[in-house]
Amino acid sequence: MLRRLFIATCLSFAALPALAQGGALDLSMKDPITLDVASIEVESEYVAPMKEPNVDHLITITPSDAVRLWASQRLKAGGSQGRARVVIRDASVREKELPRTTGIKGWFTKDQSEEYDGRLQVDIIVEGSARGFSGSVSATVTRSTSVREDVSLAERDKTMLAMVKEMAADLDRQMEPAIKSNLFPVVIIQ
Template sequence: MNRTVTRFLLVGLPAVLALALAACETPVQVQKFPEMTFAHLAPISLDVASVEVVARYQPPMKAPNVDHLVPAPPIKALRRWAADRLKPVGRSGTAQLVIHVASVIETPLEQKTGLKATFTKQQAQRYDFLVEASLEVTDARRRGRAEARVTRFTTMREDVSLNERDRIWFKEVEAMMTDFNAEMEKNIRQYLGAWLK
């Protein structure tokens, strides 16, 4: 009888330990970010039959680029901007939003060493955000073009969590797109006034 109890304890102990370890592990909560949209802004009505988005920029999907890891990739934000803001109301002609660059580039920062550095949280990475696009309008009689280029950058400490990093990335893209929207709308009104309705 004593042998049976011993076998049960030896067989059951690894299972109990595995369950105990699994219970101690805290799963990382994946953040949900709001959809980046421009639908709350009045559409820009253009005297063209269609609006297209042409992406000349293709995310490299490798370092130093991290735009494909950002919760709201700049290229997706530019496509959404075009869908929400540019409204074709004409019978002929085409407007193309040409995306030239929509990148986020990570650069490791040099870290101090020594005793003091051991007790100091340092900035570890720099992130450079860039969007550059042009709105090119053509019809049977004329052509026009407006463009906008916006840059931002931020740095992050060495102890930043993945969730905090994603939150910072999202806020930077959101701020960059706010600037892009203002710059592009200003340039559309200045250079493409003949197509505005």
């Protein structure tokens, strides 16, 4: 566990740019959604517990990082006043040990040993726009994955990073239509 923390800490400083440039998450091929607000801010109400069963802080790109990247790639401010706040309510990944085969049969069996349950809960709140509109949209995304007991540290990290990528893609699939239908008074059509 300590080894994973050290590796994740060392890699996390350099990983966000790599993630954005064709790495694990790249939404740049999609057109940004331009909102009639002067600024878009990302806030996190989620504070990683930094202890078991939570492991989100050990992932090279945390779910919170993925939401920040999503917001920077998909949302664009195009107005003169007001703001949109992207509020991260939950960005957790929890590890759960799975039961393993015991006895002689267990010596010859490679079981799934850990399950990772991820959850993103994100709100976008528009306040004080030039059009006088205020409103919000929300999305909640969950994903789970598991690893075999003989998985390497690198493969475990790759598996969790893939789950974070899938959660961010799910978030995008939920948020885009919600923004266009519920925040339409401030969506600028280009």
